[in-house]
Amino acid sequence: MTDAPEDLTNPAAESDAELAFEGALRPRSLSEFVGQAKARGQLQLLITAAGMQNRTPDHILLAGPPGLGKTTLAMIVAHETGKPLRLTSGPAIQHAGDLAAVLSSLTPGEVLFIDEIHRMARPAEEMLYLAMEDFRIDIMVGKGAGATSIPLELAPFTLVGATTRSGLLPNPLRDRFGFTAHLEFYDEPELQQVLHRTADMLGLDIDGRAVAEIAGRCRGTPRIANRLLRRVRDYALVHGGRADLETVRAALELYDVDALGLDRLDRSVMESMLDRFAGGPVGLSTLAVSVGEEAETIESVVEPFLVRIGLITRTPRGRVATPAAWRHFGRTPSQHGSTLDGL
């Protein structure tokens, strides 16, 4: 079997080529956006009501795992309100001054998107509270006893914050968003819709069974669905065949994506739990060290999907592998010394 690129099914990893590809595929309006019916309805109401009152929509927090459409929704909010969009991210705002520079240059009604907002530096976060509430910031001039603060009026704007870790947001920040949309993993019919749309845009002739197979292996995530579809297209191109079920199976086997859509990192996490920790309970940081990954990646990228498909559960004492996990990996708990009582 050929080595897979590490990040084929990592929803958080993106190459430049993929960014360009994604840009071309992004739906431009709420009606084009597939799935997330609840969040879509809520956003539509928020935008329409603000338009009727001739004011900027309330600040919006988008929470959920990577690749589910947070950036796309921020772009749609700007498009639907007819205003420009400014994009930045929490890690890019390490000083209050970085944020002041962005805020003071916003034009009236502009949509400010801050990706990974939970990673913004604390002083900037505090500046954001006032900006969100009163469209005003206080700029500190000087140091020590002679320091003074100069108030600066801002143009009214809509902040769209995105986070994969909403639990890390301090309450005062969370409370200042008028509305929080929790994005969910997509179900298979929705993913099939995303895939058909992408295939049309790529001019790829693909049959329904092939689409269904990809939809079942993309971790409920449109970004991964589109990425797998591109690999299938390559495979069909090189092997001179159609994009049918056989092609999908062969391409995904080549790229090491299994029947549940698990990739290498998912598998090494699961195998570590089963083989080294007898199925758990095991703490997140111990697990992360055992597979040589950041605890944050395990918690925000790997774990939500493994929980969703029922391979692990979270307990107060740590993560535990379920009987379905033992079965999927062809191991029996008794041989590995775990009792799994009560599961």
Ligand SMILES: Nc1ncnc2c1ncn2[C@@H]1O[C@H](COP(=O)(O)OP(=O)(O)OP(=O)(O)O)[C@@H](O)[C@H]1O
């Ligand atoms: N509901 C959807 N319908 C169609 N395509 C979608 C949908 N959601 C996401 N996509 C596609 O998936 C890709 C990833 O979406 P996006 O960048 O918005 O995700 P994200 O949640 O912002 O991810 P990250 O948090 O990693 O930035 C884009 O190409 C986008 O077009």
